[in-house]
Amino acid sequence: MIMKMANSRSLHARVVGEIGESIVSGVLRPGDALLGEAQLAAQMEVSRTILREALKVLAAKGLIETRQKTGMRVRDARFWNHLDPDVLSWRCASMPTEDFVGKLVEMRAIIEPAACMAAARRRDAAQLEAIGAALDAMEDAPDLDAWAEADLRFHEAVLTATNNELLSSLFSVIETSLATFFVMSARTAKNFKYSLPQHRAVYEAIRRRRPNEAAEAMRAMIDDSRTNMRKPSRK
């Protein structure tokens, strides 16, 4: 009686997740040798075929390297695709370090104001509408979950409105940063809409096609959330 239903994902997805998380979270350190394919497959209770599919995916993300006879080793962190959505989420699976949260916020502070500027210049009507719809959903959000969902949609819509898919691909970073922020500030669930005016300011600046104002409004919003995240550690 095996309870495989723990994760409904396909087998190889489960294996990728387990090993990937072990590596990114530091259980397996760079330079460590993974046991051979055969033993690893047995330990995970999958066939070698499936394990190898998973290993190829991890290798594509830069997490491991494999050479014949020597076996597989965890690569040094500087080779990892840190921007890969999976790598990011694995990194936050076990409560992210304060250090990492700081790096996420730094990325937001670099990306989002610049994205607002680009969006204010190049957004079309439909893209503005998408941002507005997210803003409305934030305003009508009955609880923190609904707010969080709409908030993510807002920031994604802004990225999309830049019409630069390289920029919008960075949404996974913003997503991870915001998700972390939500769990860290869950206790202050009472007035979770406090940042609505700031979001509205961003929307208005983009609507009126004012790049500098949009960037400035976004910068203010990020600064604000930065200080709000420091509060818990101050107590």
Added chain:
Amino acid sequence: MIMKMANSRSLHARVVGEIGESIVSGVLRPGDALLGEAQLAAQMEVSRTILREALKVLAAKGLIETRQKTGMRVRDARFWNHLDPDVLSWRCASMPTEDFVGKLVEMRAIIEPAACMAAARRRDAAQLEAIGAALDAMEDAPDLDAWAEADLRFHEAVLTATNNELLSSLFSVIETSLATFFVMSARTAKNFKYSLPQHRAVYEAIRRRRPNEAAEAMRAMIDDSRTNMRKPSRK
């Protein structure tokens, strides 16, 4: 007599490259259905096992999705991991469009000044030394190839000096952008060192720990390279 040596890479790497490039370059359009695994494997002259390893990697990059019974389809471009080093390089394999080059430069203009600022604040002695070494190599470069190699190292060293691995992971974008620039400006191979003073200015600002000066110097350098890239199309 099969000439497999065309690409010395392993089989699955070759398959990943071929299919990935077909998708990213537009030969296969989003929504297109790939033939079944069996036929595809036969067409590529590899076993289904190898093909499947390749497909999993492509799926991990967001390029394809696979469902039972339906088969495999190319996903919409908005799901692609545009920042994945492989995806970036595939995109430039067949002469990148002017539109894409513009997006690459926009990314540089966002990332690198911010990175210079962070590097000026947080770099340690060894990281400064790495930047300086790359600068020296640029100065001593005998030809364009040596210059290009040192130039890449310079920008990578700056990214590394930010001590934010998320930021340094964006090097693949800068790398692609610079590589494109080198091939587009190959004709002006005579005075290929014209940007040396600008690089030196960046180095000096980082050495003296002047964030704003460093960012400004980098901005000037990017603006300059932007105009130099427009020249060919002006004629």
Added chain:
DNA sequence: AGAGCATATTTGTCCGACAATTGACAAGCT
């Protein structure tokens, strides 16, 4: 002791088989 060789171990590749999923179609019921 050093160079070269034999060997064993590990990954790379291939094959054939069966299970699971699910779109499509046909049959039957209301």
Added chain:
DNA sequence: AGCTTGTCAATTGTCGGACAAATATGCTCT
């Protein structure tokens, strides 16, 4: 007729075994 239901078939998902290729290790011979 329209809807439901059940069967079928096509495709991916998973498995195990087999052999090839590469190479670290240790042995042998000089």
